[in-house]
Amino acid sequence: MHNALFLKNKLFIALSVTLGAFPGISLAMQAPLSDIEHLEVAGQRPGDHQQLGSAERLLGKQGVDFSAAGGMAALPVLNGMMGDRIKILVDGADVSAACANQMNPPLSYVSASQIRSVSVVAGVSPVSLGGDNIAGVIKVSSLVPRFGQSDSVQWEQGSLSAGWRSISHSQTYSASASASSKDLSFEYRGAFEDAESYRDGHGNRVTDTLFRAQNHSWLAAWQDEGQTLALKLTHQYIPFEGFANQYMDMTDNKGYGAQLNYDRKLASEGEFSAQLNWHLVQHKMGFFSDEKPGKMPMETEGSDYSYQLAWRLPESDGDVWLWGHEFFNQRLDDTWPAVPGSMMMGPMDYVNIQDGLRRRVALYGEWQHNFSPRWWLSSGVRFEYVTTNTGEVQPYSRMPVMGMPNPDAAAASTFNSSYRKQSDALLDATVLARYQGGDNWQLELGLARKNRAPNLYERYSWGRGVMASTMVGWFGDGNGYVGDINLRPETAHTLSLAYSYAGEDMQLGAAAWYSDIRDYIDVEVIGSFSRGGTDGSRNLLQFTNLDARLYGANLYVNYRLSEGQSGRWSVEAEATALRGERKDGSEPLYQIKPLETRLALAHRLGDWQTALEWQWVATKDEVDSRRLENTTDSYSLLNLESRITWQSLTLTLALNNLLGHYYQLPLGGVSVADYRNNKDAGFAPLAGAGRSLELSASYRF
Structure with a gap:
């Protein structure tokens, strides 16, 4: 982002990105009046190599909330909604969780050091930014x-960065290199992180939170x-990643991606762009550590193929028309x-x-108009046709188990x-007006x-047994989940x-916002079971509308x-309040973050920046009884960070x-790992990280 634009719109960035909670703010506030489709809210300066670790850490500093999972796999939360309710595009590609x-x-396929910029638009996002989402x-x-x-x-330039965190003894490294001419450009970015379980x-020790991961892109x-053609290749390898709030861990994840982009200038300052994406995931779950022992292999292979065609057509009166066609195809076994x-x-x-299929075809049109120097309007319509299907399935055995059905x-x-x-058939419509x-x-x-149409697991997870149903679910609550085809x-x-x-x-x-959601995909209790111990009770839940x-x-x-x-x-x-509830009976929805406030004192002297931040989160007492969600006490955290740049070297110290x-x-769910090690402790909430010293150094050459 250009510095002038950043300074002019700093407040608007904070409102739209800081808590990811306020629909539409970032659009009108960030973009030139007739050029909104080029919106970018910078998560860091273009080409910044100083951020290390997962993308969660970068977006977390922007204020996006996260539902806890593995060290590289936490799910972002916008407007109190997470998972597939948020459309996440990495370089324009729509990648499915397999x-x-x-x-x-x-977001697990990109590290913070690889990110040039992020755009976060909650709620009222233009139809040109993407469909199949409500958050x-x-x-x-x-x-x-x-x-x-x-x-x-x-x-052109290169960089080397390294970091260390005391709380998990994690080591993080990143590297980048680029070369170019007037008509050719080449770049590489890579990152590696190895972490023990944090305390x-x-x-x-917060059991089973260790991981190792690497991401590469070329x-x-x-x-x-008049035109640009670009080819991007990606590879990810995660040999292990602990998931404290799941019954399983990840024992291998390999991702391969390819992306081809074409941009062409048209007459009268118009633009045409085309993008072709492919992504393959080979994923295994099981157990790898004595912090959560067991034996149960699970193997998943998923692939995504998609393309996007977009036209930007300005008119002589200053209006801008955006037209687009998109196709997405997901396969899953x-x-x-x-x-x-x-x-x-x-x-x-x-x-x-088996042979799971989710296919989307989309068409959209968007119009941007300046009524006067003070009034601006954007409106758009998007139509999507979504089909899903899957083949026949089979259980481990068709015979009774230990004499039981x-x-x-x-x-x-x-x-x-x-x-x-x-x-x-999905029809989206958006109107944004600014004065x-x-x-x-x-x-x-x-x-x-x-x-948003249901994903494959919401629709086609069929197992009713305790073991089978508890293997499904991204909510970290220890319950069992069953899908619903209808x-x-x-x-x-x-x-x-x-x-x-x-x-x-x-x-x-x-800012304030309100969302009324019809056919919200939630759960109903269809049974209960006990995993053993003093309090091992959990519910068998079925997805329902x-x-x-x-x-x-x-307020900021x-x-x-x-x-x-x-x-x-x-x-x-800053202070943020959020509420989510079922309309029938006003029962709280799952994982709604309580009231949060933040107060920070910042100092800058030349290239030396320091910030002391106090964060307070209220007691969480509005909980989802169907998922047996735990309450959590209020807490406050004090964080200190100081960064200094000398020529090409940047040093960062944080407490x-x-x-x-x-x-x-x-938003952490329960510690299944602790329960597995001591069943009499029950399903306690997952604990946050204690005091941590963090050091990093980045050198640009």
């Missing part, structure tokens, strides 16, 4: 072609005066190999999903005799109707309102205290949770 626990979500869109850009001025290919505020691009000699897991392979055998027979092909009241304040209104798509109607003021010394913003509402508000203030020879001193304050407070994660 796992019954969503252990390999889209919003997160766009991540990693490799963007950059061309030089010379006729021959010359070295909580009492100094105890880019080659060519351009002439999920098989659990038999364990030799096991009475429960054999003698046949358990086939969870085999629920999976009966469920497989019922599933195989069912008509499984489903189709859904520029003066040089320093704006008012924005957003309205949207958005839809699930209907979710339809959300969202209203948002935002006010912002940006003066010389102070920036102020307030019901009506829900979610709403929230945010940034005030410059002073600026002079001692540097620039400023203070930031997180400076006072070493113990706290439990309100």
